[in-house]
Amino acid sequence: MTQPLFDIAVAAASFFAGMVGAMIGLGGGIIITPLLVLGFGIDMRYAMGAALCSVIATSSGAAAAYLRDGISNMQIGMFLCIATTIGAVCGAMLAVVLDQSLLAIIFGAALLVTVALSLGKRSEALVEPDDSDPLAKSLRLPGTFPSDRGPVRYGVASVVPGFLIMWVAGVLSGLLGIGSGAFKVVAMDQIMRIPFKVTTATSNFMIGVTAAASVGIYLKKGYLDPALVAPVALGVLAGAFAGARLLTVVPVKLLRGIFLVAVTVIAVQMIARGMGISIG
């Protein structure tokens, strides 16, 4: 196989990963890395570098749309970015010293947890703005989001635990070259009790900033091969765009089920690869 054919195949796979990611609400990054490693035999380090770049591309595009709609909470996003960026630097420094097979196992485990999280129920118990964590009040984190019945005010709980979990989400992002959006959403939704709509939008804003904190380290360690980053980033970006459009016309529930099963199988294969067992 020659480089052009290889890149076309990689771009097609990335398009698919981006589309699936957009449909089931996972990022493209956590799906494309196993595809590159298991399907194309690419070294995990190059795969993680390319995936992280694609994460930055899609999050910038999606976050732009959310910001325009006024759903994102910039204060919450920026404040929590302190935790995620520091975490991401720690994670990336860990990634460059850890053994590749161990990374594959951690990756598979994180993918399984991500699937479990996306199946879990959202927290519906919101906090009244006046009952917010005092720290949230002094940081002016509570806000409003637009709805059909006018702006809805919401409060923010448990700032410190949320901040700490965000640090962990950042570590995972830098360690595995993923956006770790699912983990960010859990911290904001389940712990800080922020409305789901706001959570998703704000997490998109944060994902790109978090990824940027580890990508500089990946760059210096030579993880970014332009010939691989290009087809992956462009493919995932186009796929995510197409997936967001398709959401309104396809049977989402059925597809979601099929893809989640597929992602679970991929996660198990990643773990097996890390342990040196070859299946399928």
Place this chain on the structure above:
Amino acid sequence: MNRLTALLAKVMLAGTLVSAAIIAAGLIWYLSAHLGTPPGDHIFAGEPKYYESPVEMARHALALDQIGHRRSLVMIGVFLLLLNPLIRVALASVGYLLGGDRLYAAISAVVFAVLLVSFFW
């Protein structure tokens, strides 16, 4: 604050599209010179040192006689893509400062500092 968010949204979208266009152009240009080369990502060898610095990257992209100048153009597009979040945070910090919000100007500045350290350390 609303004007800042609107500006941020525009910058983010434009930044993504411009860098994607440069990456696409660079990739096609690069591949046209490597029609018969086998792909080499199966074994990790690390990338050349000149990708570490944007100045070196630009020098390689412009020096037509040098090996890797076509790849360097792709890398410039990738680098612009990676700069996007940095610009986003820097703009937010300036915007908060101009709006008289010193707390959030400081918070954005901390995030920007972490990003700068990770990139240029």
